[in-house]
Amino acid sequence: MDLAALEEIRQLKYRYFRTLDLKRWDEFADTLANDVVAEYGTHALSDPLVFEGRDALAGFMSKTLGSAITTVHIANHPEITVTGDTATGSWCFEDTVIVPDAKSLIRGAGYYSDEYRRDEDGRWRITRTSYARIYESLVSLEDIPSHRFLSHMWATGTTTPQP
Numbered sequence: 001m002d003l004a005a006l007e008e009i010r011q012l013k014y015r016y017f018r019t020l021d022l023k024r025w026d027e028f029a030d031t032l033a034n035d036v037v038a039e040y041g042t043h044a045l046s047d048p049l050v051f052e053g054r055d056a057l058a059g060f061m062s063k064t065l066g067s068a069i070t071t072v073h074i075a076n077h078p079e080i081t082v083t084g085d086t087a088t089g090s091w092c093f094e095d096t097v098i099v100p101d102a103k104s105l106i107r108g109a110g111y112y113s114d115e116y117r118r119d120e121d122g123r124w125r126i127t128r129t130s131y132a133r134i135y136e137s138l139v140s141l142e143d144i145p146s147h148r149f150l151s152h153m154w155a156t157g158t159t160t161p162q163p
Contacts (some may be wrong), residue, residue: 005082005124009116012124013091017073020061023154029058032126033117039130067154071099075112085118086127093131100141108136136151 012031019028032054040049051057063072077092090113097106115128141147 001083004067004119005087006080008080009080009089010078010125011085012116012126013075013078013089013112016126017075017093020065021071021073023062023065023067025062028061029054030125032057032140033119036126037128041131041133066099068099070096070152070154072096087116087124089114089116089138098149103141104149105139106136107139107140109134 013109016028016031019025019031034054036051036054036057038049038051038057047154049060051060073093073095075091075093076128079091080087080089090111092109094109098104100105108113110131110133110139112129116124117127118124
């Protein structure tokens with residue numbers, strides 16, 4: 001069993017979510033292989049989304065999840081199988097998406113299915129990713145009159161923390 005590869009892949013997936021949530025788009029793109037294929041299904045965005053290539057996926061995320069949208073992704077229960085310089089993985093995840101302009105709070109959970117490859121530079125990257133939703137819910141923030149953003153990382157005058 002290649003324990004070093006298992007840990008590198010765990011760190012890769014954690015970095016994928018951290019850089020997505022912190023909107024560090026260059027670092028996010030570096031978690032992806034150049035030829036990545038991503039398939040996301042979401043009721044909030046209606047039709048399933050399919051992206052081919054690092055630029056397409058990172059470009060969509062940076063355009064769609066700008067500073068007006070707050071996301072938090074939590075991943076756990078990794079099941080990873082390494083075969084040489086390739087691997088597969090399954091991850092349980094929960095996500096929260098807050099869209100103030102649409103007065104919406106989206107919560108969900110599901111399981112990611114990933115494929116990975118150790119590229120020529122020796123770093124593991126995601127080559128294929130998709131998820132199956134267990135649930136996705138939408139709450140109108142208008143239904144919660146007491147809801148207020150007390151803090152927002154991208155508000156004027158704040159800085160991005162360095163984890």
